Amino acid sequence: MSEPIFYQRLAELLKEIQNVTSFSESFPEFEPKVLELFDCERITVYQRNKHSFDIVSRYKSGDELREIRVPIGPQSLAGYVAFSKQGLVVEDVHDADALHAIHPKLKFAARFDHKSQFRTHNMIVVPIIANHILLGVLQLINKNNKADFTLEDQTQAQELANFIGQKFKYELGGTNGPFEYLRHKKWITESELKRIEANSRNHADAIRRLIDDAKLMPEQVALSLEIFHQTKHLGYDPDNYHLHAANSKLNTQYLKRNTVCILANVNESPIVLMAEPNNAALLLEIESATGLSAYDIHVGLPSNILKYLGSTSGGDDQLGEIGDILGEIEDDSDDEEIGQDEILTEEAPAVVRLVNKILHDAKQFDASDIHIDPNKGNSPTKVRMRVDGVCQEILQIPASHHAATIARIKIMSKLDIAEKRLPQDGKFAVKINSNLVEVRIATIPTVFGEGVVMRILASGGAMPFDSLNLSPRNAERLNKMIVQPHGIILVVGPTGSGKTTTLHAVLGKLNTPDKKIWTAEDPVEITQPGLQQVQMNNKIGFDFKTALRAFLRADPDIILIGEMRDRETAHAGVEASLTGHLVLSTLHTNSAPETVTRLIDLGLDPVNFSDACVGILAQRLIRTLCSKCKAPYTPSDDEKAFLIRQYGKDQFKELRVDIANLTLYKANGCATCGDSGYKGRTGLHELLMMSSPLRHIVNTGGTATDIKKLGIEEGMRTLVQDGIYKVLLGQTDFVQLQKITSSDH
Template identity: 45%
Template sequence: SPERLANIAEVVPVVKLVNTLIASAVEERASDIHIEPDEDAVRVRIRVDGLLREAVTLPKPLQSAVISRVKILSDLDIADSRVPKDGRFRFTVEDREVDLRVSTFPTIHGENVVLRLLDKSVGLMRLEDLGFSEEMLAEYRRAIARPHGLLLVTGPTGSGKTTTLYATLAILNTPDKNIITIENPVEYHLAQVRQSQVNPKAGLTFASGLRSILRQDPDIIMVGEIRDLETAQTAVQAALTGHLVLTTLHTNDAVGAITRLVDMGVEPFLIASSVVGVLAQRLVRTICPRCKQPYAASPQLRALLGIHEGKGGLTFYRGKGCQYCRDSGYRGRVGIFEFLTISDRLRELVLPKAAATELKRAALGEGMRDLRIDGILKATRGLTSIEEVLRVTQADGG
């Protein structure tokens, strides 16, 4: 608890303080710890279920000791605080092994430190547990069962793309397949999968790594992210020459991934013939099971959501807030998805570089369920709140 941390900060050596900070963040299911020096104190915040919240404020005199301790753990030079640094270390909390990636950044009040927690015990999730509807899961499984093609997973940073890719590889990982990855960095270790990570200093980039992988007789290739034309073209070529290639992009929705490849400079006919499907996703917080309450949607809310049909009331749910969810009303997260299958009609539209709105209209006409609709359906089932769905789909203009 914050009180416990504040008390410890006053009396104990810094080693114990840092250990307690990490242990309590793990206990709270945090994904990140932020150690943020201000003018007269050091604020510590943790990110839980995608949102930051304050954990504790430490006295300013502890600043250099706490930051030095984290830098020692991650093998960084404690004397140099003028340039950003990256490191990592392992930490054990009650028999759970946690990997921490550390990033420092010099600010006017001292080094800002962010620790990303990768809990090995939580680790890999199964595709069935990510939040797919049954129909969409079946559609997605059909796409990944293809012997070759390009499968894109898209969404902003922190929307669960890596988790989805790892869950996908776990299904594809059979003794008759050779799977090779190039990642930035490798987050979880997959048995019997050749995993590598980019090392730009040594000249190993996504593009050069992908070219080398093609000489390793792969069946399935996972590329962490497509950032440039060179990587995009190599991935498309790999998909067209008999490999299944899985990768990610940062776009708001599924059709946006297609237009992004066009904007990068990939020839539309190559996109049309290589892409087998695009999965767009977001993470929404799930309502706390211990304080969940139903309520009827107001006419204003129904109008906002564009739900006019049906005479009956529409029920949504919200968490009242309790000890179990720290009064937030939420605990844990689940994915909302849209899956774009590249049909013949869509291929015809990709060739003349049709606009995203036109592609989306065609996809919806063919029965694609978009992110917001998937979210609303999850809200009516009581998995998440309508506020969460609106929060993560607002930017999509849908």
């Protein structure tokens, strides 16, 4: 169906849906229209069950009303989408490898097929969401005539699902924000709620203020949360609930920081109690750390969750210890009666312990930056930490010990301690609670002396740049591109090709204390200290292009825009990059050259775009062979010929392969890889680096083929070529490579 006709029909359908009282009851009327619209055989709409952690699809079979109930979790396709809130196109539901690559537990539930004699081939599964709250799942099954579903089908299905989400929300009496119900019931005025929300550091702080300052009852706040999250509230009830055995598998600091705990009811069934139950990433982490797969989920007030977890004191004893060290420092200086200029050295045990303690506490408080600022004359040095974006003074160090503290940090980061007049950059890694934490430092000479800013990088947040598995050629080129002070860099590929991972790895490399980095993401999946990360909210009109405008007022150095979904966003991104910002973003295109023509087709000015564009990285994820059991073999002449032909006969020489004695690897299977022969995935890359000749082609209306041809001449290697390179390295095999080549040709 052509796009205009599709949207015209969709609009008519949405109007009809809008006018019925109950979507679910009227669904049989819409069903044939939706099937026709998407040209597919079946459609299933699941609705979120408020009282248990599952989704339900009700349908009529003869006179009977039947239902399919699916737990929210990675065991089924609908459950996985409900859980991850990410849409999927499944090309072949019977391809266990492909499902495994999405999530190790994911399986296709063939029992529905068996029961009904219906054979499922492919499907689109998209979440039905309103205001980030999951309300259901829409499943489109079997494109007619055995055709494949496309990414465009997925986008369109998501549009329908978004509309159904608004309908469900309306039917459920849902609210737009966690505290909206309070205002709706006139328990608080709009202006007071706004003031509290603006002054609160985070969700927990807002709740505390609502109860302490606005004098609301905890039960009122709980009810508001229950309605917003469409999830049952559970209060503090130690007689009926206690910590579940699985809770002990998680670090208490981690649980407190994320305000979550795992409770058991009197039957020992697990319940995950969360302050913000729509945090799928947190649930995934908890599942993988505890092995829990079936549980209920409830929303709780942060104070109650902390009560279940024991004390709320958390940081108090830590500060006590710092007091001791400071006492020790003061004692030292009293004893030795040393002068201002030649105080104890950076090697003094108290100074070493003080610096370690500061780092330790920063990690405990989840601080992103530590600022050690010298003060005038004999005034003490202030140590401030930025927690949740707000700088707080944590302690003061006597002025007499300022120099030793700074020197200690400079030694740790291998900087020149004698140089105090010029700024220096460095980094070091330190073990805190057995986690290796990377700390970047920048020294700042001020009129009062030397100051230091330290930025704590997450140990588990972004993937290290060096782990992206870029070919040496691509690594060198991408490294050159990302240090440009301005311009636009795009990472492109279908959903699930690892674009966000790559962008965060790039940001991780660029994330130094002197850089201001803002990101607009939907959703925020990976967090990194030091970054200002902003979640989009389309319902209130907070989209990428609004965020971009707001960011420009803050004048950041680097901006990440989650996706260039439309002309306006793409246009705003190009403008921002032309006015001195480095802009990173993604696009749903298949190859780097095609991206250029897609953007021009979207209506971007070719000259502006080619000027702004630094480069485009297209990527895919490919399964890697299990290193424990992969089996070497000598490829046949046909296989060798295929590799050479696919790579290009002339270029194949650059790989310096001894083709006569070539050894490749294939999948085998062992206990480590669950007998699949594969473990993990890695990226395949196609990196187009903009150049004057390429710009000329773009400006004069060149096609994707023209761009590709010149790109290759200038050193770009295609996804397939990168795949062959990785087959030759023994990282993956022919079977996986052919999946990539067949989907891209």
